[in-house]
Amino acid sequence: MKKLVTAVLMLLLVPTLSFASEENGIDxxxxxxxxxxxxxxxxxxxxxxxxxGGLVRSKNVLGTMMHSFAAMGVMSVLWVAVGYSMSFGENILGGWIGWNWDYFFLKGIDTTIMEEGVPEYVFSMFQGKFAL
Structure with a gap:
């Protein structure tokens, strides 16, 4: 029982110790x-x-599946073209949308490290938003 309590306390303390360090490096x-x-x-x-594909008749499965894959390709191109700039640019129109011409087609992305501890080029490469 004593080992179990020690293990639980260690699991609870380890995350708090990792947040205690104040580094500006890559997390x-x-x-x-x-x-x-x-x-x-x-x-x-x-x-x-x-x-x-399971929702349609068997003769339409391939076409329906290709629609999903084609949409993924179109959205990837749109993200590179304007999505990153709209997501991480400065707020305009009262905060409804953001824009920064430096990020248009990802041209202003460099190797700086963001506040979250993630390099900006990795942040844009994997098309992810990150919030703590």
């Missing part, structure tokens, strides 16, 4: 989790395609 745990969650989101596309 490898946050970056690894962002990459993992992005991979999980990308695995959702085939699952969604199979789900939609």
């Amino acid at each position: 490898t745990g946050v970056t690894a989790w962002m990459i993992t969650s992005t991979a999980l989101v990308l695995l959702m596309i085939p699952g969604l395609a199979m789900f939609y």
Whole structure:
């Protein structure tokens, strides 16, 4: 029982100790989790395609699945073109939308480290928003 209590206390204290350090470097745990969650989101596309394929007649399954994959390709191009700039640019129109011409087609992305501890180029490469 004593070992169990010690193990539980260690599990509760380890996250608080990791947040106590005040480094401006890359947080490898946050970056690894962002990459993992992005991979999980990308695995959702085939699952969604199979789900939609199960809702239609058998002769339309391939066409329905290809619609999901084509939409993924279109959205990737749109994210690179204007999505990152709209998501992480300065607020305009009362905060309804953001825009920064420096991020248009990802041209202003560099190797600076964001407040979350994630390098900006990794942040844009994996198309993820991150919030603590």
